[in-house]
Amino acid sequence: xxxxxxxxxxxxxxxxxxxxxxxxxxxxxxxxxxxxxxxxxxxxxxxxxxxxxxxxxxxxxxxxxxxxxxxxxxxxxxxxxxxxxxxxxxxxxxxxxxxxxxxxxxxxxxxxxxxxxxxxxxxxxxxxxxxxxxxxxxxxxxxxxxxxxxxxxxxxxxxxxxxxxxxxxxxxxxxxxxxxxxxxxxxxxxxxxxxxxxxxxxxxxxxxxxxxxxxxxxxxxxxxxxxxxxxxxxxxxxxxxxxxxxxxxxxxxxxxxxxxxxxxxxxxxxxxxxxxxxxxxxxxxxxxxxxxxxxxxxxxxxxxxxxxxxxxxxxxxxxxxxxxxxxxxxxxxxxxxxxxxxxxxxxxxxxxxxxxxxxx
Numbered sequence: 001x002x003x004x005x006x007x008x009x010x011x012x013x014x015x016x017x018x019x020x021x022x023x024x025x026x027x028x029x030x031x032x033x034x035x036x037x038x039x040x041x042x043x044x045x046x047x048x049x050x051x052x053x054x055x056x057x058x059x060x061x062x063x064x065x066x067x068x069x070x071x072x073x074x075x076x077x078x079x080x081x082x083x084x085x086x087x088x089x090x091x092x093x094x095x096x097x098x099x100x101x102x103x104x105x106x107x108x109x110x111x112x113x114x115x116x117x118x119x120x121x122x123x124x125x126x127x128x129x130x131x132x133x134x135x136x137x138x139x140x141x142x143x144x145x146x147x148x149x150x151x152x153x154x155x156x157x158x159x160x161x162x163x164x165x166x167x168x169x170x171x172x173x174x175x176x177x178x179x180x181x182x183x184x185x186x187x188x189x190x191x192x193x194x195x196x197x198x199x200x201x202x203x204x205x206x207x208x209x210x211x212x213x214x215x216x217x218x219x220x221x222x223x224x225x226x227x228x229x230x231x232x233x234x235x236x237x238x239x240x241x242x243x244x245x246x247x248x249x250x251x252x253x254x255x256x257x258x259x260x261x262x263x264x265x266x267x268x269x270x271x272x273x274x275x276x277x278x279x280x281x282x283x284x285x286x287x288x289x290x291x292x293x294x295x296x297x298x299x300x301x302x303x304x305x306x307x308x309x310x311x312x313x314x315x316x317x318x319x320x321x322x323x324x325x326x327x328x329x330x331x332x333x334x335x336x337x338x339x340x341x342x343x344x345x346x347x348x349x350x351x352x353x354x355x356x357x358x359x360x
């Protein structure tokens with residue numbers, strides 16, 4: 001059965017989404033985000049031979065780069081959407097694979113696109129794209145996130161295209177700021193995007209809810225790690241949360257619970273090292289590596305492990321790597337490139353609160 005034909009936009013405007021294969025990260029460090037933006041800007045202002053064009057190949061109304069996916073709001077001209085996205089996506093995949101010494105597909109399936117032929121949907125997408133980092137818990141306000149078009153649109157701030165740009169040549173306005181859409185002038189688009197920040201600021205949150213959530217997650221995670229029966233799935237009542245909040249430090253610093261957890265992690269690592277020394281069969285070793293990675297991070301699948309906060313994920317990889325498991329073996333087991341695993345530092349476990357547990 002053939003693939004469904006891509007819907008064509010009458011307006012020429014599309015919402016485009018690129019996602020990492022198996023929902024893995026496609027951006028690891030700031031240089032990766034800047035690399036993507038540099039490629040997108042070059043694709044906009046030059047032809048395939050690298051020569052500057054008189055008119056942009058496409059318009060960028062909004063963008064947001066998250067760790068494992070990308071949202072773009074693009075307006076096409078003479079160059080078809082498929083060619084625009086292919087040029088950007090292929091160039092970035094080569095950049096990423098070379099940088100991290102990996103091979104194979106970077107993206108999950110072909111890119112997704114939705115035609116935008118309605119002014120209300122265009123406005124909705126301007127909000128949705130810029131609220132993405134807030135929804136994902138990366139920041140509190142859209143304006144705080146540096147890898148979206150929010151600051152470009154609202155403040156006309158040029159975006160750095162490399163680390164520590166030394167001149168204006170290393171910065172650029174990627175968005176199309178001198179052109180409106182669906183009857184909205186550039187200034188009306190700016191005001192609409194500014195409204196996103198104000199709306200988030202005005203949303204009501206229960207006082208101290210963030211602190212309670214961190215404490216609750218800490219309690220649940222430690223309990224789950226120590227007792228694999230997952231007793232922490234039992235919901236905490238408001239009274240439980242208030243009690244915990246009243247003496248938060250005592251819960252987070254519960255040395256008895258943390259000591260038991262640390263002891264359990266060390267047992268996992270000892271079992272893994274002994275199995276390697278005993279030269280157990282490949283399947284058994286693979287199972288032990290997987291059980292150890294999931295156990296150290298309290299995840300239930302390799303997919304969940306790949307979606308971890310990157311600091312926690314890399315620290316766990318460093319622990320298992322330093323226990324004697326080869327970088328190539330870990331890469332094969334996790335789908336994470338050898339270059340990233342080689343660069344993992346700080347072999348320690350990190351709890352959601354930020355507390356670190358050293359693994360001797």
